[in-house]
Amino acid sequence: MTNLSMHDQIQYYSKQLRLPAFRNEYEQVAALAAQNNQPFEKYLLNLMIAEFDQRVIRRKKQRIRRAKFPYIKNLSDLINDELPDDAQQKIQSLARLDFIKQGRNLILAGNPGTGKTHIAIGLAILACDADYSVYFTTIPRLITQINEARSLKSLRTLESRFEKYDLVICDEFGYVSYDKTAAELLFTHLSLRTGVKSTIITTNLGFDRWSEIFSDQVLTAAMVDRLTHKAILVNMNGKSFRVKESEQLNSQ
Numbered sequence: 001m002t003n004l005s006m007h008d009q010i011q012y013y014s015k016q017l018r019l020p021a022f023r024n025e026y027e028q029v030a031a032l033a034a035q036n037n038q039p040f041e042k043y044l045l046n047l048m049i050a051e052f053d054q055r056v057i058r059r060k061k062q063r064i065r066r067a068k069f070p071y072i073k074n075l076s077d078l079i080n081d082e083l084p085d086d087a088q089q090k091i092q093s094l095a096r097l098d099f100i101k102q103g104r105n106l107i108l109a110g111n112p113g114t115g116k117t118h119i120a121i122g123l124a125i126l127a128c129d130a131d132y133s134v135y136f137t138t139i140p141r142l143i144t145q146i147n148e149a150r151s152l153k154s155l156r157t158l159e160s161r162f163e164k165y166d167l168v169i170c171d172e173f174g175y176v177s178y179d180k181t182a183a184e185l186l187f188t189h190l191s192l193r194t195g196v197k198s199t200i201i202t203t204n205l206g207f208d209r210w211s212e213i214f215s216d217q218v219l220t221a222a223m224v225d226r227l228t229h230k231a232i233l234v235n236m237n238g239k240s241f242r243v244k245e246s247e248q249l250n251s252q
Contacts, residue, residue: 183220
């Protein structure tokens with residue numbers, strides 16, 4: 001290796017040590033250090049900071065990718081005045097992510113098109129920025145995963161992974177009804193996180209109508225009790241954004 005130039009050696013060792021920012025920026029940082037007559041320690045520190053900053057960015061991108069969001073939506077994309085009143089009052093507080101630190105659930109309940117999924121994803125993006133592990137799923141997809149894991153005798157592996165996420169979004173709760181077996185499996189799965197980790201539930205049905213989702217009244221009552229215990233509830237009833245957009249287009 002000593003027969004290589006200094007530049008080539010730096011390139012080689014930085015690749016082996018997985019230091020891409022070091023490899024890409026050392027010449028620029030060295031030139032700046034020389035121009036400002038900085039000591040070697042300052043040059044080294046600046047390289048370390050550059051590498052650290054790049055790792056933070058990569059880690060954030062990895063967390064977002066692993067979360068499996070259907071699309072990316074930020075809270076800043078929302079027009080606050082068009083949100084339902086309860087959401088307007090609570091959105092800034094929720095953005096502090098205290099509910100994740102406290103292991104509390106968040107339930108966004110209201111009619112379709114009022115921003116429930118957008119808020120859930122926006123909060124989850126903030127959670128990724130804050131170094132929390134996040135996972136997005138729909139209730140139908142989650143039940144499919146549970147059933148597949150059960151048939152493959154890998155249910156415990158799925159449960160172990162599911163309960164370790166700092167934040168899980170369960171979207172579309174109430175769009176499809178389920179039989180008793182599916183409801184029991186879902187209840188068991190979600191119960192793993194209760195009081196320990198945060199789950200965001202989006203639903204278009206009020207709690208008094210959850211019996212329409214599950215065929216068992218006792219199980220329905222237990223599900224509501226378990227998910228809403230110490231949860232933050234946000235009333236998302238309001239006029240659909242999509243209806244507003246259609247009215248604006250038709251008025252032009």
